[in-house]
Structures are given as C-alpha cells and as structure tokens.
Amino acid sequence: MIFQRPGHCPACQAKGRKVVYENLLANLKDISIINPDKEYHFCTNPECQVIYFTLGQTIDHEQLLRKSAYKSKDPDATICYCFGYTIQEANERSYREYRQKKSGGCACKIRNPSAKCCAKLFESFLG
Ligand SMILES: [Zn+2]
Numbered sequence: 464m465i466f467q468r469p470g471h472c473p474a475c476q477a478k479g480r481k482v483v484y485e486n487l488l489a490n491l492k493d494i495s496i497i498n499p500d501k502e503y504h505f506c507t508n509p510e511c512q513v514i515y516f517t518l519g520q521t522i523d524h525e526q527l528l529r530k531s532a533y534k535s536k537d538p539d540a541t542i543c544y545c546f547g548y549t550i551q552e553a554n555e556r557s558y559r560e561y562r563q564k565k566s567g568g569c570a571c572k573i574r575n576p577s578a579k580c581c582a583k584l585f586e587s588f589l590g
Contacts, residue, residue, distance in 0.1 A: 470504055473521055475511040479504025482578040487515060490544075490576045491526050505577050509533055514576055531576050532584060542588060543581045544574040553588035561585060 467473045470481075482505050487497045497503075501517040514534060515522040524531065530540040538551035546564050548557060562582075571580050 467518060469518070472504070472506040472508065472511060472513055472516050474513045474516075475506065475508045477506055477508035477511060479506055479516060480578055481505075482515065482576070483572060485573045486576065486578055487522075489573050490514075490528055491522070492528055493526065496520075496522065496526070507533075507577070527576060532581075532588070533577055542585050544576070545569040545571060545581075548585065550588055553585060555589060558585060558589055 468476070470479055471477065472479055482503050484497070484499060487503055488494055491497065498517065498520070501520070503515045503517045505515060506513040512524050512534065513521045514524045514527055514531065524534040529544070530537055532540040532542040532550050536550065538549065540550050542548045542550060542553060543561060546561060548561055569580070572578050575581055
C-alpha cells in the first residue's frame with residue numbers, strides 16, 4: 464500500500480483542491496468510477512496527468528469529457544468550461560467577450576474540473 468498524504472496527489476505529491484461531487488458528475492466520461500462516499504481533489508500540478516484523486520484512487524485527465532487547458536496544451540483543450548473557450552480561441556477579443564459573459568455569473572465550482580475561476584488561466588494564453 465502506497466502512503467498517501469491526505470489532500471495531496473498520490474502521483475506527484477502536489478497539494479490538491481477539494482471539488483464537490485457535482486463537479487465530477489459534470490466532467491467525467493464514466494461517472495460509475497466515482498465513489499460518492501469519498502472526497503475528491505483536483506491535482507493542481509500542470510505536469511501531472513491526474514485530474515482528480517481520492518484516497519486509493521486516481522482519475523486520469525483522459526477521463527474528462529473535454530480536455531482541460533490546465534493539463535493539456537492541445538489547441539482544442541478547454542480553458543473556460545462555463546462559456547466554452549478553448550486554447551485556440553483565446554485572444555484579446557474573446558477575452559473581452561468572456562469577461563462580459565462572466566460578469567453575469569459563472570459556475571466554475573461545478574463546471575470547471577479545477578473548481579476555480581479560469582480568468583488567470585485564460586490570461587496566460589493571451590499573446
Ligand atoms: Zn498530480
């Protein structure tokens with residue numbers, strides 16, 4: 464049995480961010496792999512292929528319905544899950560549009576695998 468620090472990714476040891484159960488439901492291809500009794504975390508390390516983990520289980524980035532720009536640099540990887548922006552769509556114009564849409568509210572806690580606002584990530588892809 465591999466020793467696992469609570470709240471830290473078993474693959475890379477990075478500190479995770481707690482996600483709600485609905486977040487996994489919204490983002491995984493196969494929701495039968497989720498144990499509803501367990502608490503899941505998002506792995507914050509961009510170099511690590513684990514997207515979610517809990518004690519005794521890791522879930523790979525490939526299990527996501529849509530590739531996340533946190534973990535993949537593919538042009539079609541998703542930056543913003545609330546309004547559907549991908550890496551290839553990121554530019555000054557789409558960023559302004561995104562900010563405007565976002566001002567009406569967003570649902571990152573559930574829709575974004577990272578459970579966090581993607582504004583900083585979006586900004587990192589602007590020229
Ligand atoms: Zn990790």
